[in-house]
Amino acid sequence: MNQSRTDFLIAGWLNQSLSKEEFAELELVLRSEPDVRKKLRWEVNLDSLLREQASVAASLNAWQPEGGTSQSRHATKRRVAAWVPWAAAAALAVLGIAAFALMNRGNSGSQGGLVLQGDSIGPALASATEETDRGCAIITNQWNTEWLDNPPPMRAGDTLNAGRFELGCGLAQIEFFSGAQLLLEGPAVLEIVSPWEAICTDGKARVRVPPPAQGFRLLTPGMKLVDLGTEFGVHVDSAKGEGEVHVFEGEVEAHPETGKMVSLTEGMGLKRMGALYSPMDAAPADFASIDDLKDLAGKMARLRYDEWSTWSQQTKSDPRLVACYLFRHWQDWDRLVNNAAGNDKSRNGGAVGARWTQGRWPMKDALEFKRPGDRVRMKLDGEYEALTFACWVKVDGLDRRYNALLLTDGYETGEPHWQILEDGRMMFSIAYPDDGNSEKKVNQIYYSPVVFTKSKLGRWHQLVVTYDNCSGEAVQFVDGREVSREISPLYQPGRKIVYGACEMGNWGLPTKEHQFPVRNLNGCLDEFLIYSVALDPAAIRQMFEIGKPQ
C-alpha cells in the first residue's frame, strides 16, 4: 500500500472519520505491516503531545486576568468564536447521520437482509436487524434424489422457500414449518405455497399430519384435500389427467372441482379420471413410507461409510502423514483421540470437555465442541517443510471473532494457526521472527474470501489448507474446491514449520500475558489429517469425493 493511503487511513482513524470499509483496510495493513504500526504509534505520540499542549495553553488563557493585553490571546478568542457555529452545525450533522443510520437499519431489517460488513457486525446492529427467513419447510432426509431445475446442493437440512420443486428420482422427506410431513417420491413435482399449503401437480406424495398441523391443505389438479389429522397419499398423473387420493389413517376432506365435498376415512380412496370421480380402496403398499426411506438412506450411508472406511485404512499408512485423527470413540478410554498414522502413540490426542456424537454417517463418530473449554489437545514433534490440514467439520455457528480449527498453544516461530473468522472467511497464519529484530514477530496471514454463509452452517464440509515453505504459498479449499491461493509478501524461504503443543477446536493455553481470548469452535469434527507436504488439488478433490456424507 502506498504511503499517502496509509497516512490518510491513520489520520482518519485519529480523527474518527473512517468508514467501516476504510477501518477494515487499516486493520489489514496494520496486521501485515510493522512499519505502519510504527507510523501509527508515532502519530499517536504527536497527537497526545499536541492535545496536552493545547489543553495547557487553554488553561493558561483561562487564568489570564480579564482585559489582558496579549495579542495572541485575543486572536485565539476570536478564532474560537468563529469556529463555534461550525461545531454546533457539525454536532447537528452528526445527529442527522445517526438518525439516518437508524432508519437504514430499519429498512434493511424489513428486507430481511443481514449485511456483514468487514469484521464488525456488532450485537447492537444484529439486534436491530433481526434476521428474517421466507422458508416454509425443510428437507430432513433423502435418498438417491436428483432435483431438477434447482441449483445444487439440495441437501438434507436445506430450507425450502415457497416455489416449485421438481424431483427427477429418489425419495425426499420434507417437513413443513406447520408440522406436516411429506414424503415425495420421484419423479414428482411439488409446489410449496406456504407452511400450510402445497400443490402436488405430478407424481406421488405421502402426507402425515400431527394435531398442530390439522388443516394442512394439499392440492392436486381437480381436487383440494384438507387434512383433519391423519395420514394419506396422493398419486397424480398429469399426462393422463388422472389423480388418486388414499387415506391410510384418520380423516380427509376431499373437495372435488366439480361436485360436493367428500369425507374420506381410513381405507377409503377417491379416483379422478378427467371430470369423473369414483370411490376406490386405499392401497398403502403403493406408497413408500418414512420407514422405507430410513432403510434406504441407512443403506446408502453404510455404502458411503464402507467406502470411506476402506480409504482411511489405506490412507493412515501414508508416510507423509504427521497425524491422522479419524475420531473413533474408544469405550475403554473415552477421552482418547487416537492418532491412526504410523501407530505413533505420542501423537494421540486427548479430548477435554468435547462430547462424542454422530459423525457424517450414523456408524461414524465425531466430537462436538460447544462450551468455551471444549478442545482436543495434542503434541506434535518435528520440523516440516510444508503442511496440509484436511478436516471434516460441521460448524453450527460462528460465535467468536476467531473460531478455532487448529492452533498451536503459543504462536511462536514457525507455528501455524488455522481458524474461521466471524464473518465467514477462512484464515491461515504462521509466525516467524523479524529478521532485523528477533524479539519481534512477523505474521504471515492468508485469508480466503467469505466461504461460510448461513447455508453452510449445520452441515458437514471438508476444509483444507496447504502451505509450502519453498514457495510461501497457502491454498485453501472448501468441499474439494480451491477458494484462495496466495503468497505472503512477508514470506522468506527456508523457514521450518513446527507445532509442539497444540489443539483442535480451541486456543486454550496461550502465552503469558495473553487475556485468554475465547476462540472455541461451535460445531463438530469428524476427521483431521495433518500432512508434512502440500497435497495437490486433485488429491484434495479425491478426498472430498470419498469423504462426502451423501
Added chain:
Amino acid sequence: MPEDTPSTPRIEIEAPPETYEAFVRLFVAHEGRLRGFLRSLLPDWDDVDEVMQETSIVAWRKFDQFDRGTNFMAWSAAIARFESLKHLRRMSRDRLVFNDEILDLLAEESLEETDTLEAHRLALCKCLEKLDPRQKELLHLAYQPGVKFHEVAEKAGKSAQAFYKTIQRLRASLLECAEKHMRKEAHA
C-alpha cells in the same frame, strides 16, 4: 458480579503518605506515555480518559505488588492493557475497534518501543518550540479540549479543507523534524 461491571473505586487510605507520594510521582511521570499507549489501542481520547481513570485506581490498589526496582511503565501498561480490553468488551461493538490480534501486536510493540517513543516525544517537544506563534496557535485551536477536530474541520466547507490540510502539513513536518532530530542524536 459480572466481570464487566466497573468496580467501585475503593482507595485504601491506610497506606503511609510516602507510599502515596511515590505512587503519584511515578504515575504522573508516566502519564503521558501511558495515555499514548492507550490511544494506540482505543478508538478515541474520551475512551483513553475513562480507561486512564480505571488504570490509576487499579494501579494504586495493586501498588504494593509493584517491585520498586523494576520498570513502572511496563507494570502500569500491563494494567492499562487489561483495563482497555475490559473497556473494549464493554463498549458497543459497532464502534471501530481493532481486533484482538492487532491489539496484541500494537500493545506488545508499544512496550518494546517505550524508550524510543519517549525519545520521540522529547524530539517532538523541541520541534514544536521551533514553530512560529501563528502555527502554534493553529495547533492549539485544532487540539483544544472538548472539540472534535474532524467535526469542526468537516462542516466548514472549503476553509475547513484548507484548515485540515494546514494541520496535516504541520503534523507531517513535526514528525519529520523529530525523526531527523532522533537520527542526529543516534549518530552523535
